[in-house]
Amino acid sequence: MLLVLLAACSFTQCAKSPTKTLPQGDPENGGLFIPDDFEAIVVVDSIEGKARHLTVNKFGTVFVNLRYSKNGEAIAILKDTTQNGKADIIERYGNLKKRSSGSRGGYSTAMKIYNGYLYYSSELVVYRYKLDKKGDIIPREPEIVMVDDHAHKQHQHIAKPIAFDNKGYMYVAFGGPSNACQVEGRTPGSPGIDPCPQLEDHGGIWRFDANKTGQTQKDGFKFATGIRSVVGLDWNPIDETLYAVVHGRDDLYRLFPERYTPWESALLPSEEFIRVTEGSDFGWPYCYYDQLQNKKVLAPEYGGDGKIVGRCESCDDPVIGFPGHWAPNDLMFYTGDQLPERYKNGAFIAFHGSTNRAPYPQSGYFVGFVPFKDGKATGEWEIFADGFAQMDPIVSVYRAVNRPMGISTGPDGSIYISDSNQGKVWRVMYKGDKASFEKKQLAAMEERKSATNIRTPDEEKDNLLFGKKIVSRGHELYLKYCAACHQDDGHGAGGRFPTLVDTEWVTGDKARLIKVILRGLKGNIEVKGESFSGLMPQHSFLKDEEVAGILTFIRTNLGNNASTIEVNEVSAVRNKLEQEHSHD
Incomplete structure (x- = not known):
């Protein structure tokens, strides 16, 4: 009887606190700043080919979409057979060099498991591999689910992020092939084309049959429009709605120096976290969201001055407007059970980090969290993981050591984060008492909002050119x-x-x-x-x-x-x- 009681107690303890089976975190959490009672371990320090999005199957195998690779491999496969949290098997799979259906390039994006298949994308193509009962890829040529068959082939904002709903549909973003649909491209003062013809087959999200192969855009349904550039998409299973994170337009100061200051151009426009329903119109290229004013305003290419609302009044607003150029590159709703209750069904966002905030420090480079309550965003946001860049301030993007790119949940509820600079992957785990987790565990993370990669820069003191010699x-x-x-x-x-x-x-x-x-x-x-x-x-x-x-x-x-x-x-x-x- 004693042995039975001990076994029952042991089982109960494991059920309440899964930390018994979690590996030990790395010293200093692998370089990350995370909330109290969390630990992080580096699954792999680097992957040749760099890393974009990633996913984890129910057996703990990590699949990573590669950015570049000498041999053209599309996927890195990471396995931890020793259960110490470190990948002891690293394989690269697939070869797209000989395929004419899609380039690889820096915009390789999606990596998700759906209905027994591993889906991933290049710049122009959504592929899938069938998985076996062990969650491994069945060796064969990948199936082509959808091809971007436009004649231009290459343009701006060409990433193909994907999401799946609970009705058998796949959603794919087709980014706008310009900054703001200007008549003369990015020439200062050039007006926007009105109406913008690019909205016919770009600047929106299309819905496809997730189980059908050989599709092109004409086989899909235009689900939403007015969306400039999306790299992160996810389906919220609680309110059964699609969500996305949007990259706002660029170059307000360079193109319209008489209307915007360098400081305004560094902060604006907002990077939007949006709730996407059928028929949504978020206003691109005619409008952009200004998080400082909490409203959508008319773009300068269409007669705006930073204040005029005009036609933008009828456009959909974001759930949250984050500061400009933070580059939100992945979005994930947390449905696991390992983390404290405040994270359940909330949204994690990987901010890849800005490149064009000069003359102010570059910003972003962290993983944020948006709490949801009763199926709705609370309007607040938190820092979940920071320290990727390993410097403050980030003067130039190339100096950032790591940049968070992809997020995924493991079978035990751990959070996996990929880095696009070195191909590094972290696993973040909760080791505390879930019942006692409160905002006090987040106090240090709230203080990190004062770092230069997070805070709103002072217009004079944070100007990196202040006191710098201009030689000519x-x-x-x-x-x-x-x-x-x-x-x-x-x-x-x-x-x-x-x-x-x-x-x-x-x-x-x-x-x-x-x-x-x-x-x-x-x-x-x-x-x-x-x-x-x-x-x-x-x-x-x-x-x-x-x-x-x-x-x-x-x-x-x-x-x-x-x-x-x-x-x-x-x-x-x-x-x-x-x-x-x-x-x-």
């Missing part, structure tokens, strides 16, 4: 037109904006460099062994002497030691381009 007019123009993307030190942002330091693109052929400034650049390029497929806007609005000044600064500073560029060299290239254009 070209340097001044570089900071105004170029630093937001390429950073003030020229090192760029991996996967998005190439470095300007010690590269042939800068120090080599002068005519090619001038042409890039005047004509812009799109399509795939390689810079110092890294691939880029974004859009470099044309800057033909600059005068010849201004182009010469910017390029001379770049070629003779930022770690470069090349010759200057003269005004007449810019004029010659401009004249040649104009002649070529007249003959088109």
Whole structure:
């Protein structure tokens, strides 16, 4: 009888506190700041190919969508066979190099398990693998669920995040292929096209049959519109509704310096956490949400001045408007049982971190949490995990050591977080008494909101250019037109904006460099062994002497030691381009 009682007691204790079976956390929680009574362990320190989104099957196997890989593998598979929390088996699976149906690139995104399949996406394609009874991939070519078959193939905001509802539908975001549907791209003062034709098949979320293969966009149903760029989607099983996190537009100061200050451009517009229902319209490109005013306002391309509401009055507002450029890259509703009750059915958001807040410190780089009560967001938000960047302030994005990208829940309720810089993966576990968890355990996390990557910057004191020597007019123009993307030190942002330091693109052929400034650049390029497929806007609005000044600064500073560029060299290239254009 004593043995039976002991066994029953042991079982009861395990049922109330699953920490008995959890591995020991790493010293200093693997570099993370997390709430009291939580522990974190590094599952894997790095994965070749970097990491994007991830998911965990019911056996604890972690699947990670890879950003890049020398051999073209699409997925990393992590297994912990020793139960110490560390991945002792790391495999890479799949080879998309020979597939013509979709590029890999930096926007590889989705990774979710649904109805016995592992779904993941490249920039243009949603794939799936059938899983066996052990949760492993059955070796075969992946099935193609949906293909982005638009003729353009490459454009901005091309990620393909996905979510599944409880009725057999899959939701896929098709990002807007521009900043704000301007007539002349990102040329200062260029008006927006009205109505914007891009909204016909972009700038929204489409619904598809989750169990059907070989689909294109025309097979889907346009579920919602007015959504510029989504990288994180999830279905809330409590209110049975789709939610998304949205990247707001850029370049308010660069494009409209007479209407916005650098400080306003760093903070605005909001990164939106939205509740998406059939027929929702969130206003892009005509409107953006201003979290400082708590309202949606008219975009400057459509006559806005930062205050006018106009047609935006009829647009849907977000659940929460977060500060600008934090880059929310994943969203997950927590349905596990390990964490305290306050986390149950709430939303975790991975903020990948800004690249274009110059001249202010870069912001984001943390995992946040939005509590829900009775199926609705409370309107509050918390810091769940911080310290990824390992620095304060974050002066330039390339200096951030890690950037949180994906979030997933393990079978025991642990939270898994991926990093896109090194391919690092953490597992965060709760080791305390769930019944006694209160806001006091969050006090230290609330204090972290004063760090420069979280707080609202002081317009003067936090300006990184305050007291900094401007060496030339070209340097001044570089900071105004170029630093937001390429950073003030020229090192760029991996996967998005190439470095300007010690590269042939800068120090080599002068005519090619001038042409890039005047004509812009799109399509795939390689810079110092890294691939880029974004859009470099044309800057033909600059005068010849201004182009010469910017390029001379770049070629003779930022770690470069090349010759200057003269005004007449810019004029010659401009004249040649104009002649070529007249003959088109």
